[in-house]
Amino acid sequence: MNYNHLTIEERCCIRKYYNEGKSFREIAELVGRNVSTISREIWRNKTYMNCKPAYYPHTAQRKYSLRRKFCHRGMYWDKDVLNYIEDKLNKTWSPEQIAKTPCEIKMPSFKTIYRWIYEGYLAKGIVKVLRKKGKTRKRLGNGGRFTTGKSIRKREKSVYKRQEVGHWEVDTVVSGIGKSKACFATFAERKTRYYIAVWMPDRKAESMEKAAIKALGNLPSEWLKV
Numbered sequence: 001m002n003y004n005h006l007t008i009e010e011r012c013c014i015r016k017y018y019n020e021g022k023s024f025r026e027i028a029e030l031v032g033r034n035v036s037t038i039s040r041e042i043w044r045n046k047t048y049m050n051c052k053p054a055y056y057p058h059t060a061q062r063k064y065s066l067r068r069k070f071c072h073r074g075m076y077w078d079k080d081v082l083n084y085i086e087d088k089l090n091k092t093w094s095p096e097q098i099a100k101t102p103c104e105i106k107m108p109s110f111k112t113i114y115r116w117i118y119e120g121y122l123a124k125g126i127v128k129v130l131r132k133k134g135k136t137r138k139r140l141g142n143g144g145r146f147t148t149g150k151s152i153r154k155r156e157k158s159v160y161k162r163q164e165v166g167h168w169e170v171d172t173v174v175s176g177i178g179k180s181k182a183c184f185a186t187f188a189e190r191k192t193r194y195y196i197a198v199w200m201p202d203r204k205a206e207s208m209e210k211a212a213i214k215a216l217g218n219l220p221s222e223w224l225k226v
Contacts (some may be wrong), residue, residue, distance in 0.1 A: 005064070006033070006041060008173045008184055011057035016053050018042060056195055058186045066148055079200055085113060094130070111157060155170050160193045166225030170201060170212070185211035189223070 006014075010031055017027040024042070028035040045060035046053045084105055090097045095113035104180060108116075116122040117130070167190045174183040184202055187196040198211040 006037070008057060011041070011060050012184065014038065015055050015057050016194070054193065055198060056193070057117065057190070058171060058173055058188065058195070081107070082122065085116075088121065089117075089130075142177050146184065164225070165189070165191050166223050167215070168224075172200075172208075173197075174203075185215070186213045187212070 024039045025035045026040045093109040099110035169188045171186045181202045184197045196215040198215045200207040
């Protein structure tokens, strides 16, 4: 039986109906999903604000992406295998040696071991465990991140500690299904966690500018500090 995972568009709809106080069954009928899917989605990905449960699409999508990333471990993602590989890495073995040396445990390829190290699954992602450090992987472009302005950590403490309203986090959420260039621009106010999602036809700067104007243009000035 095939199962289609929830998309960011469906998660935005779930948030809307959930905030309107609709039941899981009503949300399921509106979204066209099984009620158990809606129940599992909300309970698995909900967060708490002022001790009250809340559901945010961008947070749910990130949790989903993280779970998907870890679920591709395959048959090799066994504790004995990980312990064996980490032990050999600490003894300055190279991934090539680990993969090609006969042992009682079925080993992944040396490329997989390298990938596990770079992605943080092994040795906490510390590349120094490699005998030959080799070339550091470089990020192509900005990886979809916004590089303009200061990061949250470099701003005033009141921003970082969520002490005042008016500071926003901006992100883009892309569906993993198909090859569509369309995406959602998301705007999350740091203190209140007020969340806005605006559909964009593509990921160009002009589209993001229009989305920002549409999302924030009608808000009071005290809500637009950063």
